[in-house]
Every structure is written in C-alpha cells, then in structure tokens.
Amino acid sequence: MPPVPPVEPAPLTPPPDADAGIPSAARSRRRSRPAGVRKLRPWRIILVLATAALSAGTLVAVHNATDKRHPNAAKTNPASASPHQVQSRSGLSGPSGVPVPTGNLPGWQLTYSQDFHGTTLPPGWSAYSGEPGGDPYGYWDPANVTVSNGELHLSTTPNDDPQSSNTSSTGGVAFYGNPQTYGMYLVRMKGDYEPGLQISDIALLWPADGNTWPPEMDFYEDEGGSRSGFTASLHPGPDGDDCCVVRNTLANAATQWHTYGIIWTPTSITYTIDGRPWGVVQKSQVSAPGEWPSIPMNLDLQSQNLGPAQPNGSIETMTVAWVAEYAPSS
Secondary structure, three states, X not given: OOOOOOOOOOOOOOOOOOOOOOOHHHHHOOOOEEHHHOOOOOOOOOOOHHHHHHHHHHHHHHHHHXXXXXXXXEEEOOOOOOOOOEOOOOXXXXXXXXXXOOOOXXXXXXXXXXXXXXXXXXXXXXXXXXXXXXXXXXXXOHXXXXXXXXXXXXXXXXXXXXXXXXXXXXXXXXXEEEEEOOEEEEEEEEEOOEOOOOEEEEEEEEEOOOOOOOOEEEEEEOOOEOOOEEEEEEEOOOOOOOOOOEEEEEEOOOOOOEEEEEEEOOOEEEEEEOOEEEEEEEHHHOOOOOOOOOOOEEEEEEEEEOOOOOOOOOEEEEEEEEEEEEEEOO
16 A cells, blocks of 8 residues: 555643633534424444554554544435445545545454545435524535535535525535444544634434434534534433533644544443544443433534524535444454
8 A cells, every 4th residue: 555644643632621612502502403303302242441442542553554413304315325335445545635444443344435436425325405493593405515526525505595584504414324333433524714603513423213312422513613622422311302411522623634533332432533532431421311322323424504694605614535434343
C-alpha cells in the first residue's frame, strides 16, 4: 500500500470546564423529530472496556500504517442494499487525505465501507424529507443531499421550507443497508466554518426499525458556527422520555477533517477521534428508567438549523469522505 499521511494530531482532553466550548443549548436541548413521530423520540460477543480500549489502540496503529436525528421522517428514493457489502477503493487516500478502511482489525470484522464515488447516493442510503416536529427552524429537503468528487455533501438552502417563510432547509441521510447490534462505526467528515449561524452537524446511531425507543447514540453533534467543540450523547430514556442522558464534550477544530467513531458493546460505549479514545460511557452510568442500547441500529448523518439565522445563499454544511462499520469478530 502506498505511504499515506500519519494520524492527525487531535485534542484529546476536554477543556477545564467539561462543557466549555459547547453552547448551553447542547446541554439542555433535545433534538426534535418529525411531527408524526414526536411521541417516539422527543432528542455477539461480550466485549469489556479493556477490549474497547485495545480496539481503539488498534485504530491508532491502522491510522499510522495506512494513513488515513435520525428522524423517522419520510425518505426519498429508498434503495435496497446487500448487508455486509464492502465497497472501497484500496490505496486511494481520497479528498480527506485518509483512505477508506478496506480490511478487518483485531477483534473486528469490516462489514461495510463506502467512499461515495459516484453521483448519487449508494444503495442502502436515502435522504431525509420533511419537517422535524417541534422545531420552528428545521426542514429537510432531499435536494440538499448530493454526491460528487468522492464526497457526500449536505447543504443548507435559505427560504426553502414550503410550510414556513424565512426558514431554511438542510440535508440528512440514513443508511439502512447494514443494521447491527453492537459494533464500531467510523465517519470521516468535516463541517464548514459558519460564524453567525447555528446549523448543527450530527452523526448518530438510531434504531433500525425506526419505531423503537430506546435508544439513540449521538457520537458527534456540534452547534454550528465556528464548530470549535462537540458533544457525544447517549439518550437511553424509554418511550420518548428524554431522561437519563449521558453526555461527553470535547474541544475540537471540526472544520478540519477528522475521523469520528463510536465503539458500542454490551457494557460500554467508547467515543474516538482519529483513532484515539476520548470519552467512555459505562452501562452502570445509565440510571432508571433508561435502558442500555441492545437492538439493531443504523448510521445516520444530518444537518439541522437550530436558530432563525439563514445563510445568504446555498452553502455546504457537512462534507463526508467515507464511512465504515465493523462487527465484533466471532
């Protein structure tokens, strides 16, 4: 394999105030769902924490060696996909400087990878469409989702909500081709620098059947603007009860390319950035009536406007170079 850049340096220690760099809205706000499902969502191998840490260490080695909400809304152009289909372009670093993973890792089997070469969403992906319930500034338009130059692009368009004047539309996608219970998910992405705007970028796991609660796992969520920090949140409350949320925050230059990850096991959730662990949630931290996530989940990526400000014209909000999913090796 040709030489590629080393693992990027990344801030791995939260600021002195664990919530510093994260606007207060992220600490108390629950992301909204489409009106039709607001009730449902108001925001095999047992691997112990040591295994998760080892896996994260393996990711660092791989980076050095190879360097490199979900709303249950109506979707457009639903497409079928074969589970466990690996799509990759071995040896190509791609626009982000880090190549899409192409093989297994110790303890993990690569079940899917995608680097968005083409001009349409790949099989198994579909775009969000519709109004998030309870959110006066949010609307998802499939036209804001495009694929080109080896990247997935999510954009924001001003004055584009057909139900509300002076409201922008954003883009979001869901991947239905490879639902998993437990696993490791990686997303190579960046957001644009957008001072004065509150267009949040989110990478999350959401129940595969779309109608089950709990849980929700947000492993990246910012507040837009300078994108100088982000939150990872486990939402374990039952039947739309937004209780028991466990949050981790990190200062980070998210306008630069980074690989954000989540390692989800029956006993722990480990958040990673560029192959390094930066936050952990233990099952014991989930208080009643919350429940530990233990059902098949899908990967979703989305942007959502959190405030009344709009861009002057159509802008790109999130850019994704590739995604990869792993299952625990049997």
